[in-house]
Amino acid sequence: MPRNVRRPPAAPAAAPRGTGQVRIIGGRWRGTKLAVPERPGLRPSSDRVRETLFNWLMPALPGARVLDLFAGTGVLGLEALSRGAAQAMLVERDPGLAAALREAVAKLAAPAEVHAADALAWLGGRQEAFDLVFLDPPFADGLWDRALEALVPRLAPGAWIYVESPVDVVPAVPPDWALHREGRTREVRYALYRAPGHHAAVTLRPDDPPATTE
Structure with a gap:
């Protein structure tokens, strides 16, 4: 009679390759992790940058459109909804994303x-206006100028616009936009602007240094 052979326990199934995660860090969905396909050049805004950004935006979020x-992972739009925005449009040309x-x-x-x-083609066919826009195009494509120009007709009075770019690039925003806050990490510059039409001008004070996030 053959002796019983003890088999080693089965190894746990490996996680699917090519999939990453992003985490919502505040609001009603705080801590929720979302799976996203990995793509070359896809760089979700870091938790620290998002925490800084949404601290700036807190008064503007309730009820915002x-x-x-260039949604990518969509984590900026979903974070805004988690913290009280009313609705969001997420535009992404990559079918998998x-x-x-x-x-x-x-x-x-x-x-x-x-x-x-395509984000620029999509903007050209819309009529509604938005209270808050996240503009973080793929860095390698250099789309800031074209995107900013196409965006202007789609802004509600006093809209907030978040712009992310390489640390050494400052996109040329319309001259009537007021810089509210800006910060830098080793790799990116992130800035929050306000379009004209609000009742009180809100700008970065000369003695208020830009944020630095490592």
């Missing part, structure tokens, strides 16, 4: 629409 252009965004929106039952489209 949000546009996350757009599919992941739809899954995230369904998982959260978020008041958001996902549009798998």
